[in-house]
Amino acid sequence: MALLLPQLIITVAFFFYPAGQAIWQSMFISDPFGLKSQFVGFGNFEFLLSDPFYRASFATTAVFSGLVTVASMGVALFLAVLADRLIKGSGVYRTLLIWPYAVAPAVAGVLWLFMFNTRVGVVSWYLGNLGYDWNHVLNDGEAMGLVVVASSWGRISYNFLFFLAGLQAIPKSVIEAAAIDGAQFWTRFRTIVFPLLSPVTFFLLVVNIVYAFFETFGVIHTITSGGPQQATTILVYKVFSDGFVGQDLGSSAAQSVILLVIVGALTIVQFRYIERRVHY
């Protein structure tokens, strides 16, 4: 029993208590100085769900995480299929490709910001020479593009590792049988490899959505700070900016609770899937 104590104390003090506070606070409106607060029940939630800014942030998050997931998984699958074709040497490429995983999202943000900086960026300078005036500080679409690329970049490593492991687990005899029957590479990929890879793909889909929702804060904060206007304010960023910058604790707490429900749902989806995989 005493063995459980350290974990229990830490979990209660730094997890359950704050999580409970979030739910409690989400039912109050407090004045900006935190002196008084008034019980409003589900008022904060009603307000949020009818707030155009919050709805816009929902849409932004959906677009952002969709693009990050598709981009990082697409590139990773492409590279993994190539590496899987090699008899020797796939280990070397694996070593080279897992680098970016170790780079923090916030550092990745700084690297990409540097390349596309409107004043000193190399890529933006060459784009300018080609007649394209890059300015992610003012242009919504370019800002979104940049945070998507920066967020996907580090994620390619992770997806690559899982795709490569998945591809290597497919029995070569199955693929050779198809090859003997005359199926070309693309046909084999479409009809055999990709379906056999679907458990890995589904797993990565969930994990990448969770990543895009929560762990990309660093990228957004370093590159755009949620701007221009609100163009790259994803939900997690809004919890931060409303809670710490705007000091609207009730609303921020209500947003935390909504996020909590979303993570809960995603986790359940993931666990159900794992259960199913175990029964195979």
Next chain:
Amino acid sequence: MSGMVQKRGFGHYMTHAGLIVGVLIIFFPIWLAFVASTVTQPEIVKPPMPLWPGDQFFANYKSALVSGVNAPVARMLMNSAIMALGIAFGKISISLLSAFAIVYFRFPGRKFFFWMIFLTLMLPVEVRIVPTFEVIARFGMLNSYQGLIFPLIASATATFLFRQFFMTVPDELTEAARVDGARPMQFFWDILLPMSRNNIAALFVILFIYGWNQYLWPLLITTDPSMNTIVMGIKQMFPSGDDVADWPVIMATSILAMVPPVIIVISMQKLFIRGLVDSEK
């Protein structure tokens, strides 16, 4: 044996070419940061900057490590190391103990505690930042290592993992230990821990990187520049307003921020991949 499927000749070279192009594109941002950390400020602010390293490597890195912008980067590196190691060791130790308790002891409410701990799997720290911040402030842990570490070890991924592993340890071993008169803690130290060595190492790699790369949490609770971690400190080095950023020093800091986790990932690649696969199951 696999000549039928794996291409030889032209196709073979195309495969390598495709991979090399992929690697180069993925490496370009890191390369550019490295180049920027070895040239002078005027070379960068007059675009296009060079694409080959200059001769200011030592000057820039020394300037970053010794003076930095708000705080010496050497200090930030130390803070990051303490935080990352604290999270890795802290989480592994408390999880080993509670997984041991849950698997090997029968006590009332065992199931309840397990599910209570299990629930924490579902909530990343980003979701509960405001109330957690208040708790830390009330304990007077702002700008402290405890404040940086504790909230991030309050989750049960590792407990869950060790529980799974302990359940695969054959009962005969436990029986044998009991027959030999080993007390529970002796069994834990002499048998269970050595058996879990690989799992612990794999988890250590994952947790170290997780801790090192934290951004939002240190950003909130370290208002004192001397407590900044390196990953969050980089953003603080950008001037507010229209001043020009000190790019060579900022890029040197970015490189320094990625070196320790990269070394760990590359040198412990096998353990790292195993840790990834385990911790996502």
